[in-house]
Amino acid sequence: MELEAIPGVGEKTAAALRELDDPAGALEREDVAAVAGAPGVSEGRAARIVQGAIRARHDDPGGFLATDRAREIYDDALDLLRERTVTDYAAKRVETFYPSSVDSRIEEVQQFSAGAMTRDPDDAVLAALEGVRPLRRPGDVRVRDRCLATKDAERYAKAREAFPEMSVEVVEDARGLAELARGYSTVVAIDEAFAGVDVQGDVRVEPGAFDDPASVVPERPLAFFAANRERLEAAVAVHRAAGMDAPCDLDALEAALADLAPDGSVVGDDELDRLTDAVDDLDAAAGMGESAANDALREAIRERDVTIEGADLLSLVEQGAGADRLLSRELEEEYTAAVETARETMVDALDLKPEEAEVARDAFDDDPTYPVERDENAVARLRENLTAARDRRAARRKRELADTLADLRAPAAELVRNALERDVELAVARFARDFDCVLPDRGGAGFDIDAGRSPLLDVDFDEVEPVDYGVDGVALLSGVNSGGKTSTLDLVALVVVLGHMGLPVPAESARVPEIRELHYYAKSQGTLDAGAFEATLRDFAALTEGDRTRLVLVDELESITEPGASAKIIAGILEELHASDASGVFVSHLAGEIRDAADYDVAVDGIRAVGLEDGDLVVQRSPEKDLLARSTPELIVEKLATGEGDADRGAFYDRLLDKFEEA
Known part of the structure; x- marks a missing residue:
C-alpha cells in the first residue's frame, strides 16, 4: 500500500511514517502505538491514520455517519468503549473502530468481537494491564571506552552510519592499532587484514561487526530493554494472569531483565560486583591496612623493653640512624608481622583472589618505616589491574546479556503488543457484559x-x-x-x-x-x-x-x-x-x-x-x-372524566374526551 494513498496522509506524514522500521506492517496490524512512534505523530493522529489505512484496505468510501446526530451517537458508543479500557493505547485503539457499509470490514471486526467476547476480564489481568505501555525508544547511547578501527575509507563511512554510538578511527597498520589501544580500553578492528596482529592491549578483530552489532555495541539492546523493563514485566504479568500464549520464554525474559540495571549496566554477577567493589574500596582498604599495621607496631613497642648499649647508641647516632634502623635492629620480627597484618587486612577487605593478592602485597614494603605507609605506585598498579579485570568482566557480561536480549527484542515487542491488544479485547468483552450485548x-x-x-x-x-x-x-x-x-x-x-x-x-x-x-x-x-x-x-x-x-x-x-x-x-x-x-x-x-x-x-x-x-x-x-x-392531554382528560379529578364537572370532561375519540 502506498502511504500517500491512505486518506488523510500527505507527503509530510508519509515521510514521517517511513522513519518507522516497518510502516506497512504496523498499518496492517492496526498497531496505533507503532504508528505513533513516527516523528511528530501523536497517538490520536496515529489512530486516524490507522483508520484511514483500514478504509483504503477495504476500499471503504466512508460517509456512513451522514448527520451531526449520527456522529454524536458514534461518539457516545466510543466513550462507552473507552471507559472500559485500562491503557491509554487501548483508549486510542478503539477509535480505529468505525461504522462501515463494506461487508469485509464489518465481518473482520465481527470476528474480532466474537473472540473478544469469550475473554474473561479478570481483576488480576486488569490490574496487570495498568503497567503496560507501548515500548519506547531509549535515549541516545554513547560509548566512550572503545572505538572501531579501519584502514578503508568506505568502511569508515559505513561504520560511522552503522555505529553512531562509537568513535570510528582510521589506522594504517598495527602500530596505529597499538596507539589507539593506549587511549581506549577496547579497540575493535573491522578489517580482515588485521587478523592475527599481535598488539598490546584489548584489540579485537571482528570483520563481521556489521552483521552482529550487539557484539560491538551491547549497550544498544541493553539500553532498549533497560528503558522498557517495567513495561515488559507488566506485559509478562498480563500473559501469566490471562493464560495467554507468549511469543517467548517468559522465565528467560524475566531472568535477563533481572540482570539489567535501570542505567543499562549488568547486575547480578557476583564476580563483577566483587571487582567493582574492589576498585571502589581500594583506597579505603589500603588505609585500613596502614592503620592495622601501625596499631600492631605501636602495641609491640609498648610491650617491649628495648635496651641499647651506649657504644651501639653512639654508633647509630654517628651513622645518622633513625627509627627505621632501630626497628630493623630491635623490632624486626614485630615489624614483619605488622606489615603482614597490613597486607592481609587489605586482601581480606577487597576479597582479592591469589593472583590479585600477590600484586596487593607490593603495596607495603618489607623495609622498616614508621609509621607504615602504602606504596602509591603499587596501589596504582593494583587499581589498574582490578579496573581492567572489572571492565573485561563487564564487557563480557554485557555481550552475553546483549546476545540474549537481542534475540528477544522482536518477541518482546510482540509480547507488549499482544498485552495492549488484550486490553482492547477486554474493553469489548466488558462492554458486551455490562450491557448484555449480542452480535447482530x-x-x-x-x-x-x-x-x-x-x-x-x-x-x-x-x-x-x-x-x-x-x-x-x-x-x-x-x-x-x-x-x-x-x-x-x-x-x-x-x-x-x-x-x-x-x-x-x-x-x-x-x-x-x-x-x-x-x-x-x-x-x-x-x-x-x-x-x-x-x-x-x-x-x-x-x-x-x-x-x-x-x-x-x-x-x-x-x-x-x-x-x-x-x-x-x-x-x-x-x-x-x-x-x-x-x-x-x-x-x-x-x-x-x-x-x-x-x-x-x-x-x-x-x-x-x-x-x-x-x-x-x-x-x-x-x-x-x-x-x-x-397524547398526554387526552390521558389527563380521561382521568378527570372517570371521576379521579373533579367529579362535579364530569359532563364537561366527557364532552372533551369525545373530541379526542372523534379525532
Whole structure:
C-alpha cells in the first residue's frame, strides 16, 4: 500500500511514517502505538491514520455517519468503549473502530468481537494491564571506552552510519592499532587484514561487526530493554494472569531483565560486583591496612623493653640512624608481622583472589618505616589491574546479556503488543457484559431489535426497560411526551451504528439493515427561520435522490415550522422515501395528520400510554404496530372524566374526551 494513498496522509506524514522500521506492517496490524512512534505523530493522529489505512484496505468510501446526530451517537458508543479500557493505547485503539457499509470490514471486526467476547476480564489481568505501555525508544547511547578501527575509507563511512554510538578511527597498520589501544580500553578492528596482529592491549578483530552489532555495541539492546523493563514485566504479568500464549520464554525474559540495571549496566554477577567493589574500596582498604599495621607496631613497642648499649647508641647516632634502623635492629620480627597484618587486612577487605593478592602485597614494603605507609605506585598498579579485570568482566557480561536480549527484542515487542491488544479485547468483552450485548445479524433495509436496552439513558442500566421494535420501510412513531420516543430512536441509532462497526449491540437479538448511510435528525430547538427551514428542506430533498440504501431517523420534524405545514411537508417526504424503498422512523405528535395527508397507507406505530399513576406517566416502552398513541392531554382528560379529578364537572370532561375519540 502506498502511504500517500491512505486518506488523510500527505507527503509530510508519509515521510514521517517511513522513519518507522516497518510502516506497512504496523498499518496492517492496526498497531496505533507503532504508528505513533513516527516523528511528530501523536497517538490520536496515529489512530486516524490507522483508520484511514483500514478504509483504503477495504476500499471503504466512508460517509456512513451522514448527520451531526449520527456522529454524536458514534461518539457516545466510543466513550462507552473507552471507559472500559485500562491503557491509554487501548483508549486510542478503539477509535480505529468505525461504522462501515463494506461487508469485509464489518465481518473482520465481527470476528474480532466474537473472540473478544469469550475473554474473561479478570481483576488480576486488569490490574496487570495498568503497567503496560507501548515500548519506547531509549535515549541516545554513547560509548566512550572503545572505538572501531579501519584502514578503508568506505568502511569508515559505513561504520560511522552503522555505529553512531562509537568513535570510528582510521589506522594504517598495527602500530596505529597499538596507539589507539593506549587511549581506549577496547579497540575493535573491522578489517580482515588485521587478523592475527599481535598488539598490546584489548584489540579485537571482528570483520563481521556489521552483521552482529550487539557484539560491538551491547549497550544498544541493553539500553532498549533497560528503558522498557517495567513495561515488559507488566506485559509478562498480563500473559501469566490471562493464560495467554507468549511469543517467548517468559522465565528467560524475566531472568535477563533481572540482570539489567535501570542505567543499562549488568547486575547480578557476583564476580563483577566483587571487582567493582574492589576498585571502589581500594583506597579505603589500603588505609585500613596502614592503620592495622601501625596499631600492631605501636602495641609491640609498648610491650617491649628495648635496651641499647651506649657504644651501639653512639654508633647509630654517628651513622645518622633513625627509627627505621632501630626497628630493623630491635623490632624486626614485630615489624614483619605488622606489615603482614597490613597486607592481609587489605586482601581480606577487597576479597582479592591469589593472583590479585600477590600484586596487593607490593603495596607495603618489607623495609622498616614508621609509621607504615602504602606504596602509591603499587596501589596504582593494583587499581589498574582490578579496573581492567572489572571492565573485561563487564564487557563480557554485557555481550552475553546483549546476545540474549537481542534475540528477544522482536518477541518482546510482540509480547507488549499482544498485552495492549488484550486490553482492547477486554474493553469489548466488558462492554458486551455490562450491557448484555449480542452480535447482530445483518440483512434487508430495515431493522429488528428484541429486548434492546439503551446504555445512553441517564439511569442505571439495570433500571432500563427493554424495548422490542422493528421496522421494514418507513414508519411514524407516535406517543406521549416523555414516553420514550426519542430514547427509542437513540437505541435504534446506537444498535445500527454498533452493528456496522462490527461490535456487539445491547439487545437479546437484533438485525441491522444493510445500508450505506445513517441519517439521524435530532429534535429542532424551536421554529426555524426561513433560511434554516429552506436548508432543512434541501437536506431532505437530497435523501430522496441517488443511492437509496439509507436509514433515516427523524425526531419531531414538525417543530421546524407551523403544525399544519409540517404535516404536509412530512407526508411528502414519507411518500418520496416510500417510493425509494428506503427505511426510516419519523417521531411525531402529528402522526394522525401526517397519515391523513399522505397518498399511501403510512405505517403508524405507537408507544402505548397505560395512564397516569400518582401524577407519573405509565407507558409500555415497546412500540406497538398500527397504534396511534394517545397524547398526554387526552390521558389527563380521561382521568378527570372517570371521576379521579373533579367529579362535579364530569359532563364537561366527557364532552372533551369525545373530541379526542372523534379525532
